[in-house]
Amino acid sequence: MPPSSITPSSHDSVVATLRAAGCVFAEDEARLILAVARTPDELAGMVERRATGVPLELVVGWAEFRGLRIVVEPGVFVPRRRTEFLVEQALAQVPGAAVVVDLCCGSGAVGAALADALTGAVLHAADIDPAAVRCARRNVAAFDGHVHAGDLFEALPGELRGRIDILAANVPYVPSDEVGLLPAEAREHEPLVALDGGSDGLDVLRRVAAEAPAWLAPGGCLLVETSERQAPAAVDAFAREGLAARVAVSEEWYANVVLGVRS
CATH class of the missing domain: 3.40.50.150 (Vaccinia Virus protein VP39)
Structure with missing residues (x-):
């Protein structure tokens, strides 16, 4: 997402949506999703998927593991x-x-x-x-x-x-x-x-x-x-x-x- 489109209101809206969906670490997840999303439409889709229970790692496409960015694809066990x-x-x-x-x-x-x-x-x-x-x-x-x-x-x-x-x-x-x-x-x-x-x-x-x-x-x-x-x-x-x-x-x-x- 272009930096100009990342606004405080975008952040607040994402946090509110994730928090309402029961995401305990809503603010941290919002920051990560906002950093990954490239367009407003992609952002909306990612937030919707996360709010419906898709694991965060599958939403953003990767998981952090011992300092490495591990690609995680649908249907694959997410590393803990x-x-x-x-x-x-x-x-x-x-x-x-x-x-x-x-x-x-x-x-x-x-x-x-x-x-x-x-x-x-x-x-x-x-x-x-x-x-x-x-x-x-x-x-x-x-x-x-x-x-x-x-x-x-x-x-x-x-x-x-x-x-x-x-x-x-x-x-x-x-x-x-x-x-x-x-x-x-x-x-x-x-x-x-x-x-x-x-x-x-x-x-x-x-x-x-x-x-x-x-x-x-x-x-x-x-x-x-x-x-x-x-x-x-x-x-x-x-x-x-x-x-x-x-x-x-x-x-x-x-x-x-x-x-x-x-x-």
């Missing part, structure tokens, strides 16, 4: 800021990682953030959802990342077996009977495959844990995000597969990350 804690834990555990895999990659935000922080690391990402694969390819292109379509490890090149230093797997972990309790933004605009983790939320996590040791390099680390309630069972799942497992907790981000290291 709390997942930055998983990236921080991965970098702390294996600061010299040379081979990184972002499994269940969604937009590719985790992989992009890791590659951005690790000079020269080789990045691979994979997802079963074609929309996610297309989106991730856009986000990891700047890091020469490779994105594969398929179900978990089946998607990865066999040459990575036994060579992965960081295996970040942001698996779905919402129990099936709790998906309906999620905010409407998630239920209505994000793919079920990225949310539903089975009866106790740990079905995909267990599948990843079972195969991870064969793919990890010695000293390599598997990291997943889970809930506080599920963390003990997740640690047990890792330990059963021979990984040295522990939980890292961030009270600031309300984040729980389970780490498993191959000896």
